[in-house]
Amino acid sequence: MKSTHHFDAIVVGGGLAGLAISRQLHEAGIGVVTLERRAAFANEGFAINLPGNAIAALQEMGLGERIAGMGRPTKRREYRDHRGRMLFDIDEDAFWGQDCRPRCVKRNELMDLLRDGLPDSMFRMSSQVEGIAADASAVTVTTAGQQAFTGRIAIGADGVHSRTRALVFPDAATRAAMLSPSSWRFLAPDPGIDCWTVWAGPSGLFLLIPLGNGEVYGWASSDVDGSHGLAHVFRQFPPEVRRTADFLDAHPGNIHHSPLEEVRIPSWGNERVVLIGDAAHATAPVWAQGGALAFEDANALSGILADGSDWSQAAARFETVRRQRVAHVQAMTDKMSRAARLPAAIRNLLLPFVGPKNYRATYAPLRPGQVVAG
Numbered sequence: 001m002k003s004t005h006h007f008d009a010i011v012v013g014g015g016l017a018g019l020a021i022s023r024q025l026h027e028a029g030i031g032v033v034t035l036e037r038r039a040a041f042a043n044e045g046f047a048i049n050l051p052g053n054a055i056a057a058l059q060e061m062g063l064g065e066r067i068a069g070m071g072r073p074t075k076r077r078e079y080r081d082h083r084g085r086m087l088f089d090i091d092e093d094a095f096w097g098q099d100c101r102p103r104c105v106k107r108n109e110l111m112d113l114l115r116d117g118l119p120d121s122m123f124r125m126s127s128q129v130e131g132i133a134a135d136a137s138a139v140t141v142t143t144a145g146q147q148a149f150t151g152r153i154a155i156g157a158d159g160v161h162s163r164t165r166a167l168v169f170p171d172a173a174t175r176a177a178m179l180s181p182s183s184w185r186f187l188a189p190d191p192g193i194d195c196w197t198v199w200a201g202p203s204g205l206f207l208l209i210p211l212g213n214g215e216v217y218g219w220a221s222s223d224v225d226g227s228h229g230l231a232h233v234f235r236q237f238p239p240e241v242r243r244t245a246d247f248l249d250a251h252p253g254n255i256h257h258s259p260l261e262e263v264r265i266p267s268w269g270n271e272r273v274v275l276i277g278d279a280a281h282a283t284a285p286v287w288a289q290g291g292a293l294a295f296e297d298a299n300a301l302s303g304i305l306a307d308g309s310d311w312s313q314a315a316a317r318f319e320t321v322r323r324q325r326v327a328h329v330q331a332m333t334d335k336m337s338r339a340a341r342l343p344a345a346i347r348n349l350l351l352p353f354v355g356p357k358n359y360r361a362t363y364a365p366l367r368p369g370q371v372v373a374g
């Protein structure tokens with residue numbers, strides 16, 4: 001090893017979960033270092049939709065005022081069929097209240113917000129974690145560059161393909177999401193939509209969310225092979241969708257294409273290592289809970305670490321606090337994914353009745369002050 005560095009906590013990964021936990025630990029006066037394999041912070045995914053519980057978690061971090069000035073609020077949702085017919089709509093403002101108004105924001109601006117005010121020295125870029133070894137008193141994390149970091153706890157926030165998870169639970173594998181094998185995220189000019197709008201048809205789902213400044217953030221998923229372009233996959237959809245798909249086919253740099261993978265594992269850590277965010281529980285983005293759960297994880301775990309001196313029980317306590325809420329999001333994701341896979345004619349007949357019910361059943365227990373029933 002070239003050199004060994006000592007900290008209280010070592011965070012593996014500088015994505016949303018890693019930045020959030022690093023911020024919270026630093027604020028709590030806990031010595032923390034964040035090891036990120038990339039040379040610069042990533043901006044994959046372009047933007048992110050933050051439901052009310054993500055906003056509440058950011059408020060808990062003291063970032064409420066700042067987030068309220070970013071991106072665009074999402075006041076209403078519309079669910080339509082592929083001919084543009086309204087299936088149902090949701091007044092999100094009324095549901096979440098003005099304090100927790102959902103927002104769509106650029107991902108890099110959110111990452112900057114989470115890092116704001118933190119010393120650069122906390123972050124070790126180009127630090128790819130390769131090994132983790134623990135004994136009764138310490139954990140040692142080693143990088144590809146032959147650096148060693150010792151601490152009292154390692155926090156794996158290294159995403160869906162977590163190296164930390166593979167080292168601690170070698171048998172834990174990711175699984176393909178039930179919703180569809182692949183999806184596209186993108187930024188495009190606003191084709192003239194009023195609010196968060198999804199169109200559901202036989203060839204897939206197409207979602208557009210206004211981001212402000214004449215832009216929309218979008219997400220599309222389909223079982224149809226996309227090699228002939230998005231305009232081909234969504235050719236039966238309304239003009240707003242077709243215009244956006246045409247734009248994206250002409251500007252492939254505005255698209256991020258990724259497989260949809262999930263992580264469902266029975267344990268999130270041991271005496272010296274805790275997994276958070278996607279590393280612990282990546283879930284298909286049906287209810288846009290990835291960011292929210294990552295921030296809530298960070299708040300919960302930092303509270304536990306700040307509260308007690310025996311960190312060997314931190315992973316167990318963290319699971320006790322977080323497991324039911326995450327299981328609720330996973331169960332509702334499965335329910336919606338099954339509904340999305342029904343033949344379009346049946347699904348669109350059912351959605352006006354079950355859609356609003358599913359929205360309330362998913363989000364009501366996640367509102368501030370609510371507890372997910374076991």
Ligand SMILES: Cc1cc2nc3c(=O)[nH]c(=O)nc-3n(C[C@H](O)[C@H](O)[C@H](O)COP(=O)(O)OP(=O)(O)OC[C@H]3O[C@@H](n4cnc5c(N)ncnc54)[C@H](O)[C@@H]3O)c2cc1C
Binds near residue numbers: 012013036
């Ligand atoms: C198509 C799609 C759309 C989505 N839309 C939304 C949405 O609208 N709203 C929402 O809330 N969520 C959404 N999500 C989910 C959300 O993007 C994730 O839940 C969230 O990014 C998870 O954050 P994370 O920090 O746990 O993982 P990541 O963001 O993946 O960050 C992990 C970090 O760890 C680093 N890393 C990995 N391995 C190592 C290593 N060995 N050593 C050091 N560093 C390492 C990576 O470089 C990365 O920076 C979406 C997901 C998908 C796939």
